[in-house]
Amino acid sequence: MLRDVIDILADPTDGSALQLTDDDRRIVSDSGHSFDIARQGYVTLAGGEGLKHTGDDADMIASRETFLSGGYFAPFVEAVSATINQALDEANVADEDRPAIVEIGAGTGYYLAHALDDVAESRGVGIDISVPAAKHLAKCHPRAGAVVADAWQRLPIRDRAVDVITVIFAPRNPEEFARILKEKGQVIVLTAHPGHLDELREPLGIIGVEPGKIEHLMEKSAGFLERIGEDEVIEFPMELDRASIAAQIGMSPSARHIEAEDLERRIAALPEKMIVTAKAQITRLRLA
Ligand SMILES: C[S@@+](CC[C@H](N)C(=O)[O-])C[C@H]1O[C@@H](n2cnc3c(N)ncnc32)[C@H](O)[C@@H]1O
Numbered sequence: 001m002l003r004d005v006i007d008i009l010a011d012p013t014d015g016s017a018l019q020l021t022d023d024d025r026r027i028v029s030d031s032g033h034s035f036d037i038a039r040q041g042y043v044t045l046a047g048g049e050g051l052k053h054t055g056d057d058a059d060m061i062a063s064r065e066t067f068l069s070g071g072y073f074a075p076f077v078e079a080v081s082a083t084i085n086q087a088l089d090e091a092n093v094a095d096e097d098r099p100a101i102v103e104i105g106a107g108t109g110y111y112l113a114h115a116l117d118d119v120a121e122s123r124g125v126g127i128d129i130s131v132p133a134a135k136h137l138a139k140c141h142p143r144a145g146a147v148v149a150d151a152w153q154r155l156p157i158r159d160r161a162v163d164v165i166t167v168i169f170a171p172r173n174p175e176e177f178a179r180i181l182k183e184k185g186q187v188i189v190l191t192a193h194p195g196h197l198d199e200l201r202e203p204l205g206i207i208g209v210e211p212g213k214i215e216h217l218m219e220k221s222a223g224f225l226e227r228i229g230e231d232e233v234i235e236f237p238m239e240l241d242r243a244s245i246a247a248q249i250g251m252s253p254s255a256r257h258i259e260a261e262d263l264e265r266r267i268a269a270l271p272e273k274m275i276v277t278a279k280a281q282i283t284r285l286r287l288a
Contacts, residue, residue, distance in 0.1 A: 004123040005145035012047040012156040041138030042146035045156035055130030063250030068110045072238045079234045081118040091184035095121040099163040105170020109140025116141045178224035187285040195279040206254040225285040235279040
């Protein structure tokens with residue numbers, strides 16, 4: 001709930017502190033701005049410019065929910081949660097400190113909810129620019145607050161307020177991450193690795209993993225964040241039927257690049273079940 005994280009959140013325009021008011025139906029900032037909490041429990045914290053795009057649409061979010069609830073990405077979620085625990089241990093953060101975890105581009109809250117279950121007393125903010133995502137985020141875990149905001153703008157989070165930032169297949173803004181991270185905090189980034197979903201590329205005509213993502217992240221991080229140790233590569237086979245393949249493609253950018261009818265035809269031509277590789281890498285960063 002937003003109540004659990006109100007001390008971490010900030011006015012998106014000027015960074016001032018926020019308070020809940022009107023029986024938790026509204027949030028006001030010290031500087032006098034007011035933000036209504038939606039019936040579904042999320043709040044939009046956008047500055048004067050508003051939000052420039054809408055992120056994943058309702059169909060993509062529904063596909064993500066379907067696919068992730070199949071448990072196919074369990075090794076990813078387990079690796080992310082283990083890395084969060086490691087980061088908190090390294091910073092000597094105890095459960096009683098109520099560690100603050102912020103996930104950027106949090107989607108349905110699958111990873112955030114797992115992390116909050118794994119770290120007793122922790123609380124989390126799920127940020128996503130997509131309203132359909134925020135509706136899921138608001139109910140993903142009792143200790144999660146859901147916020148609609150743009151990762152490329154000033155984040156609606158107070159300075160030095162966050163123990164761990166997670167970014168799972170989502171936008172990375174090192175300058176803002178460095179501002180909101182506590183002194184000993186860490187950023188945990190999971191990025192698709194070349195080879196991810198390879199078996200589906202040719203038969204479905206989906207786009208490949210863009211090379212050089214981590215190099216680009218490190219360039220943008222210069223002066224803000226530095227890498228910790230070696231990246232961890234996580235690779236595992238998934239046995240997918242056609243329905244889960246359709247859900248996997250439906251939650252990815254490929255959903256926007258291929259005509260629905262073409263995609264349906266190509267999926268129908270696949271074998272009933274396929275072994276598909278999942279491959280991603282975890283990069284850890286700290287303040288430079
Ligand atoms: C590939 S999905 C990953 C979702 C989630 N992390 C997961 O792995 O299940 C990327 C998410 O980032 C969100 N997103 C895209 N651009 C964004 C932005 N500028 N600010 C915040 N969220 C954004 C999308 O709406 C989408 O939910």
